[in-house]
Amino acid sequence: MAQQTPLHASHIAAGARMVDFAGWDMPVNYGSQIEEHHAVRRDAGMFDVSHMLALDLEGADAKAFLRGLIANDVAKLTESGKALYSCMLNEQGGVIDDLIVYFLSDTSYRIVVNAGTADKDVAWMQQRLAATGTQAKLCVRRDLAMIAVQGPNARAKTWAALPGAEAASAGLKVFQAAAFGDIFIARTGYTGEHGFELTLPVAKAAATWDALAAAGVKPCGLGARDTLRLEAGMALYGNDMDESVSPLDAGLAWTVDLKDESRDFVGRAALVAKSASKQTLGLILEDKGVLRSHQKVIAAQGEGETTSGTFSPTLEKSIALARLPLGVAAGDAVEVEIRGKRLKARVVKAPFARNGKALA
Amino acid sequence: MSTPANLRYTASHEWVRVEADGTLTIGITDHAQEALGDVVFLELPEAGRVVAQEEAIAVIESVKAASDIYAPVAGEILEANQAAVDAPEAVNADAYAAWLFKIKPANAADVDGLLDAAGYEASIG
Numbered sequence: 001m002a003q004q005t006p007l008h009a010s011h012i013a014a015g016a017r018m019v020d021f022a023g024w025d026m027p028v029n030y031g032s033q034i035e036e037h038h039a040v041r042r043d044a045g046m047f048d049v050s051h052m053l054a055l056d057l058e059g060a061d062a063k064a065f066l067r068g069l070i071a072n073d074v075a076k077l078t079e080s081g082k083a084l085y086s087c088m089l090n091e092q093g094g095v096i097d098d099l100i101v102y103f104l105s106d107t108s109y110r111i112v113v114n115a116g117t118a119d120k121d122v123a124w125m126q127q128r129l130a131a132t133g134t135q136a137k138l139c140v141r142r143d144l145a146m147i148a149v150q151g152p153n154a155r156a157k158t159w160a161a162l163p164g165a166e167a168a169s170a171g172l173k174v175f176q177a178a179a180f181g182d183i184f185i186a187r188t189g190y191t192g193e194h195g196f197e198l199t200l201p202v203a204k205a206a207a208t209w210d211a212l213a214a215a216g217v218k219p220c221g222l223g224a225r226d227t228l229r230l231e232a233g234m235a236l237y238g239n240d241m242d243e244s245v246s247p248l249d250a251g252l253a254w255t256v257d258l259k260d261e262s263r264d265f266v267g268r269a270a271l272v273a274k275s276a277s278k279q280t281l282g283l284i285l286e287d288k289g290v291l292r293s294h295q296k297v298i299a300a301q302g303e304g305e306t307t308s309g310t311f312s313p314t315l316e317k318s319i320a321l322a323r324l325p326l327g328v329a330a331g332d333a334v335e336v337e338i339r340g341k342r343l344k345a346r347v348v349k350a351p352f353a354r355n356g357k358a359l360a
Numbered sequence: 361m362s363t364p365a366n367l368r369y370t371a372s373h374e375w376v377r378v379e380a381d382g383t384l385t386i387g388i389t390d391h392a393q394e395a396l397g398d399v400v401f402l403e404l405p406e407a408g409r410v411v412a413q414e415e416a417i418a419v420i421e422s423v424k425a426a427s428d429i430y431a432p433v434a435g436e437i438l439e440a441n442q443a444a445v446d447a448p449e450a451v452n453a454d455a456y457a458a459w460l461f462k463i464k465p466a467n468a469a470d471v472d473g474l475l476d477a478a479g480y481e482a483s484i485g
Contacts, residue, residue, distance in 0.1 A: 017397075032452075033423050034398045223397060223424055290401050290421040311400040311423045318401075339419065 005050035006145045006205040014219055022116030024051040026222050033223035037313040040191050040228055041356050044151035045220035046212050051115035054144050054199055055122070056108070059136025063106045068265050069128055070101070071247060073257040077103035081177040083188060086255050087247045088121065089267025093274065094243040095250070097121050098235065100188060102177050107136075110177075110184070112146075112199075114237050128266070145205035147198045149217055150228075152356055154195035158185075161215035162208070169196065183208075190225065192232025192354035227310050230319060233282060233350025239293055240280065240307040240321055246271060249323060250307075251280030251350070280307070281328065282350040283320040283336065284360055287343035291320035296337040297345070301325040306336065314353040315360065321350060362390050364456060368471060369480035372414075372430045375456065378471055383438060384463045388420065388429060391484055393455040396422040399448040404440035404461055411437060411463070413470065418460060420451070429460065433470040438462040 002025035011018065016027035027048065029036060039045040057066065066074045072086030083102045087095045097117040102110040113121045125138055149158050159166035168180035169187070174194075177186035184199040200208060213219060226236070233251075235241055241250035248256065248271060256271060257263075283306065285291050291309030302325040309320035320336075328334070330349045335342040348360040363369070368376040373392035377385040393399065401421040411417050411431040418429035440461045444450055450458040465471065475483060 017394075028424070029397055032398055227423060288401060289403075290426065292426065311421070313423070 003051070005048055006202040007048040007050060007147075007209055010206050010209050011048065011219075016219070016221060019222070021222055022051065022114070024115055026051060027219070029221040029223045030219050033221065033227070034313045036218060036220035036224035037227050039218040040151045040193055040220060040224065041314055041353070042152065044149060044154040044157045044195075044217045045224065046209070046217045047148040047150070047220050047222075047225050048146075048209070049148050049197070050145040050205065052146055053113050053115065053118040053121075054141040054146070055111040055113065055125070056139040056141060057111060057136055058108045058139070059134070060107055061135040062109055065129065065132065065134045065136050066101060066109060067263055068132065069125065070099070071256045071265055071267060071271075073260060073263060074101055074103060074109070075260070076257070077101070079176070080104065081172070081186075083175045083177060083186065085175075087241070087252055088124070089247070089265070089271075090243055091266060091270065093246045093267040093270030095237070095241045095245055095247055095252075096124055096243060098237050098241070098252075098255075102186065116238060143202055144199050145202050147200070147205070147209060147212070148189055148191075148195065149198065149212060150189045150191040150193045150195035152194060154193065154217070157215045157217050158196050158198070158212065161211040161217070190232070190234055191228035192234070192351055193228075193356070227313055230308055230310050230321065231312050231314055231351065231353040233321070233352060235321070236308055246274070246276070248276040249278040249280065251321070276326065278304070278323045279326055279328070280321055280323055281330065282348040282352055282360060283309075283322050283334065283345040284315070284348055284352070285318040285320075285336065285343060285345045289318060289338050289343055291318045291336060291338070291345070295320075297322050297324060298335045298337065298342065299324055299328045299332065299347075301327040304328070312352055315358050319352050319360075320345075361394060362456075363477045363481050365477045367456070368432075368474035368476060370430065370432045370474060371480075371483045374429060374432050376432045376471065376474055377459075382465070382468055384433065384435070384465055384471065385459045386432060386461055386463060387459045388451065388455055389480070390455045393451050396420065396427060397424045398422055399451045402445050402448050402451075402460065404445060405437045407437050407439050409437045411435060420448075431463065432474060433463065433465045434467065435463040435465040438464050
């Protein structure tokens, strides 16, 4: 039996087409995925992301623990509410999960992890807490729901829906959060648009969803979430990286912070010992068809593989992220094998689209 | 979801219309287009191709996924619908108007083995 989020009944009432996603019964669309995609690029859309898991880490050693747990360095977070995107690595330098950490104080952090990896993440963190003798406690917050409101008009419509929220969140920078009563408002997202991610008590979820809908925010499913994140060049755990892939090969070197040589995070030794062996770049299909994950890419320098592919509603072409041999560069012509045929594609730098505009 | 009573169906979600001259016009069902979501690409068989029953002869891709389309009966492809290739969203707009290809069946009686509307609806539960 698939798990249900606190907004499950709202999705059913709205006529959503539901699918199993990482053990959760989630809306894939409410009619047209393409219309939902455009709503986010052009106006405002919202996603139920309550299947993702919020964790609170509190205690005297919280900061030191996180500096050893993840590949990015939480020491650079000094302003209240500031957030950091990072990979959590295993000893071999593979990605256990990608996550966002919010800095509340040196002794208090909120971490948001993926749904499909939540159980193993918590187990790994608990094991690390015990092994390192850390003075900090990890609290699993399944009592919270999460709604992502995204698009050029997302913030204004959120403020219209939640009286008082504007004063609490108008001054937030990108990747910064603040408390508004019992709602945690973060200027984060997974679409390449401006907007908020709201973390709130389960009991408030349905009423907040309805208020946002009444303010003109369009409910959007996981289908649009995937095309939006791929256009924005954002990696999806399980597709673009996993425990066998180094963040250096997955296009996530920018999230790995090696500056403080005394910071010995899990996976550091493996990353230092083995520099990038591949690179992740974007592809735009020039022939007709649709790129999908795990298609073979043939470049002058050798073979590669697509890790995520889809039809881009903004570009009206098919796009992909691909793991390619070193030496392949933006502008190169490559071929992708689809059902035994070789189709022409062009290598580009992701993102493909952001803030309502096609970039590639 | 609609399942017109004047058509025949396959369990793999093709609809088949028997024309006055005995040729067959084929598309995918309303149920199938709804399950696929926004259709963005069609790869259809060329005229003259001889196909076997249940052979995968066309591909339909939505934003979400790629699916094969099968020949409901053995025969020869007479024509593919270029208008649908040029505007694949027509399949979502009206799955029964957006036909995909026409077949001259090798054996006209093969059509009798296909599902009727009630049988198709039962097959999709």
